[in-house]
Amino acid sequence: MNEIVAGIDIGGTNTVIGLVSKNGDCLIEETISTRNHNSFVAFIEALSHKINNIHHHIGEENYSLKGIGIGAPNGAFGIGSIVDAPNLEWKGTLPICAEITKRTSLPSLVTNDANAAALGEMFFGGAKGMKDFIIITLGTGLGSGIVSNGKLVIGHDGFAGELGHTVAEVNGRMCGCGNRGCLETYASAMGIKRTVFMLLAQSAKPSTLRGINFEELTSKMVTEAALNGDTIALDAFEYTGRILGIKLADTVALFSPEAIFLFGGVAKAGNLIIEPTKRYMEEFMFPIFRNKVKLLPSGLEGKNAAVLGAAALIWQEIE
Amino acid sequence: MNEIVAGIDIGGTNTVIGLVSKNGDCLIEETISTRNHNSFVAFIEALSHKINNIHHHIGEENYSLKGIGIGAPNGAFGIGSIVDAPNLEWKGTLPICAEITKRTSLPSLVTNDANAAALGEMFFGGAKGMKDFIIITLGTGLGSGIVSNGKLVIGHDGFAGELGHTVAEVNGRMCGCGNRGCLETYASAMGIKRTVFMLLAQSAKPSTLRGINFEELTSKMVTEAALNGDTIALDAFEYTGRILGIKLADTVALFSPEAIFLFGGVAKAGNLIIEPTKRYMEEFMFPIFRNKVKLLPSGLEGKNAAVLGAAALIWQEIE
Numbered sequence: 001m002n003e004i005v006a007g008i009d010i011g012g013t014n015t016v017i018g019l020v021s022k023n024g025d026c027l028i029e030e031t032i033s034t035r036n037h038n039s040f041v042a043f044i045e046a047l048s049h050k051i052n053n054i055h056h057h058i059g060e061e062n063y064s065l066k067g068i069g070i071g072a073p074n075g076a077f078g079i080g081s082i083v084d085a086p087n088l089e090w091k092g093t094l095p096i097c098a099e100i101t102k103r104t105s106l107p108s109l110v111t112n113d114a115n116a117a118a119l120g121e122m123f124f125g126g127a128k129g130m131k132d133f134i135i136i137t138l139g140t141g142l143g144s145g146i147v148s149n150g151k152l153v154i155g156h157d158g159f160a161g162e163l164g165h166t167v168a169e170v171n172g173r174m175c176g177c178g179n180r181g182c183l184e185t186y187a188s189a190m191g192i193k194r195t196v197f198m199l200l201a202q203s204a205k206p207s208t209l210r211g212i213n214f215e216e217l218t219s220k221m222v223t224e225a226a227l228n229g230d231t232i233a234l235d236a237f238e239y240t241g242r243i244l245g246i247k248l249a250d251t252v253a254l255f256s257p258e259a260i261f262l263f264g265g266v267a268k269a270g271n272l273i274i275e276p277t278k279r280y281m282e283e284f285m286f287p288i289f290r291n292k293v294k295l296l297p298s299g300l301e302g303k304n305a306a307v308l309g310a311a312a313l314i315w316q317e318i319e
Numbered sequence: 320m321n322e323i324v325a326g327i328d329i330g331g332t333n334t335v336i337g338l339v340s341k342n343g344d345c346l347i348e349e350t351i352s353t354r355n356h357n358s359f360v361a362f363i364e365a366l367s368h369k370i371n372n373i374h375h376h377i378g379e380e381n382y383s384l385k386g387i388g389i390g391a392p393n394g395a396f397g398i399g400s401i402v403d404a405p406n407l408e409w410k411g412t413l414p415i416c417a418e419i420t421k422r423t424s425l426p427s428l429v430t431n432d433a434n435a436a437a438l439g440e441m442f443f444g445g446a447k448g449m450k451d452f453i454i455i456t457l458g459t460g461l462g463s464g465i466v467s468n469g470k471l472v473i474g475h476d477g478f479a480g481e482l483g484h485t486v487a488e489v490n491g492r493m494c495g496c497g498n499r500g501c502l503e504t505y506a507s508a509m510g511i512k513r514t515v516f517m518l519l520a521q522s523a524k525p526s527t528l529r530g531i532n533f534e535e536l537t538s539k540m541v542t543e544a545a546l547n548g549d550t551i552a553l554d555a556f557e558y559t560g561r562i563l564g565i566k567l568a569d570t571v572a573l574f575s576p577e578a579i580f581l582f583g584g585v586a587k588a589g590n591l592i593i594e595p596t597k598r599y600m601e602e603f604m605f606p607i608f609r610n611k612v613k614l615l616p617s618g619l620e621g622k623n624a625a626v627l628g629a630a631a632l633i634w635q636e637i638e
Binding site: 130131132146148149151153154155156157158159160161162163165166167170177178179182246249250251253254255256257258284286287288289292 | 449450451465467468470472473474475476477478479480481482484485486489496497498501565568569570572573574575576577603604605606607608611
């Protein structure tokens with residue numbers, strides 16, 4: 001019998017379910033809608049059914065399913081629940097682990113997306129063998145998963161690692177969390193869009209981005225413009241890298257990580273974002289840490305990192 | 320036989336040696352000069368001699384000495400050494416644990432002052448039973464000791480927890496580390512002095528502090544002036560609390576601690592510093608953490624926290 005675990009990635013629109021081996025091979029992957037269920041319990045019913053279904057499909061006689069790991073927005077490890085996730089239609093505290101275990105008789109653990117990504121990086125990506133590292137997910141927002149002394153930093157209430165909501169600029173840009181100047185309002189796909197529009201307003205430089213409205217603009221378009229030499233787009237990456245680099249310098253002073261990994265849509269810009277971020281991180285860093293901390297693209301780019309990370313949550317427990 | 324451990328606090332001028340029980344009682348405490356030794360090895364000889372001497376004094380037949388814990392500037396736990404401590408006359412990497420063990424045949428561990436204070440707080444102070452908390456030492460500079468999931472955060476190279484050298488103001492005040500705008504240039508005894516002088520320059524308000532020169536001014540004088548209603552002194556605490564509060568809000572977002580303890584000279588100002596710090600920390604904090612994190616004076620104030628903390632380093636290991 002081969003051992004496998006289920007890795008579940010719950011997003012606002014879709015939920016992806018994979019069965020993952022100890023080596024990080026995803027044997028099968030399926031998707032169900034996160035929406036259009038009558039209730040949270042109805043969603044759990046559908047999810048549990050799908051897990052049983054794909055386990056049956058690959059052969060229950062050959063694969064022993066050991067547990068179910070879940071990555072979800074606002075997933076709280078300590079209480080096995082999703083709490084007031086902004087992108088989900090069900091509010092309040094959702095005891096997802098208890099509900100899943102009730103239906104599958106399998107152990108279940110939940111954490112937030114960025115923490116799952118950190119575990120995925122540690123088990124299957126670029127952080128293998130590292131005990132102190134940080135993963136930054138640069139998607140629509142900015143998430144971070146922090147591993148210190150070989151363990152996820154989850155803190156007293158399970159919500160630690162919110163680098164995206166540290167203060168990058170006092171009285172700065174309005175953030176969805178209700179505060180102003182949070183790092184994710186600058187260093188994220190949405191942050192880069194806002195920076196492009198700020199630069200288009202402040203500068204008189206010509207730019208192909210002047211023909212695109214706010215709704216249409218994506219960080220991918222900014223990357224393409226930068227690769228074509230568009231100075232507004234290049235300035236936007238410089239501006240983003242400066243703010244992100246300064247906050248990473250702070251983060252290094254607190255955690256002394258061996259490496260910081262960048263993951264997600266904006267990280268696909270590669271050196272356009274890594275080079276300025278690294279340069280400013282080194283400039284503002286406490287001198288004893290200088291030139292010691294690697295800033296790297298994620299080793300899981302191109303793979304389904306969210307599913308692998310959720311699965312790693314169970315593999316870590318088994319070890 | 321009662322078990323005891325030695326707690327050593329190495330300062331730039333003096334080194335204090337105490338023998339500490341598991342309950343945190345300091346049975347005997349003596350001091351030797353840190354200076355005026357021919358070499359680092361000569362200092363270690365004197366230190367080892369003093370440890371044996373006080374152990375003999377309280378009765379070797381009644382007390383079994385289990386190990387030697389050391390708190391020192393730039394003490395690096397992972398390598399058992401003091402590395403380039405700015406206040407000590409010996410530079411480079413000093414393998415203090417190996418040297419002590421060679422002379423006493425006892426296990427020895429070293430960490431920096433702020434980490435020792437954190438362990439002292441956890442074993443003998445206000446953080447008993449807490450697994451996630453932070454101690455901020457507001458002395459001449461600002462040190463921090465961070466406990467996450469019951470363990471000190473020391474990071475990849477042993478130097479994590481440098482909150483004092485995070486960026487409070489880009490291109491701000493010059494710091495002894497070579498950077499600008501580090502938090503400790505604002506939130507520390509020296510930082511408050513600098514703030515008072517800035518406010519005396521900017522404002523035309525009368526103040527008793529106008530009659531004191533920079534060399535003479537101490538943070539204690541600022542506290543006394545504030546208690547007497549001096550508006551410049553009160554403004555200095557407000558200014559300090561704002562900068563410290565914003566950086567503590569960041570720190571909460573990353574670590575989600577149960578409590579933050581303030582320790583050291585400036586912390587003796589009590590509510591003069593705690594009230595504005597708490598107010599700004601709450602204002603700039605990621606909303607999910609609001610009104611959850613205690614900001615408290617250290618439970619070790621008045622005790623020899625440095626010696627107790629150094630001793631706790633060994634008690635932790637024994638447990």
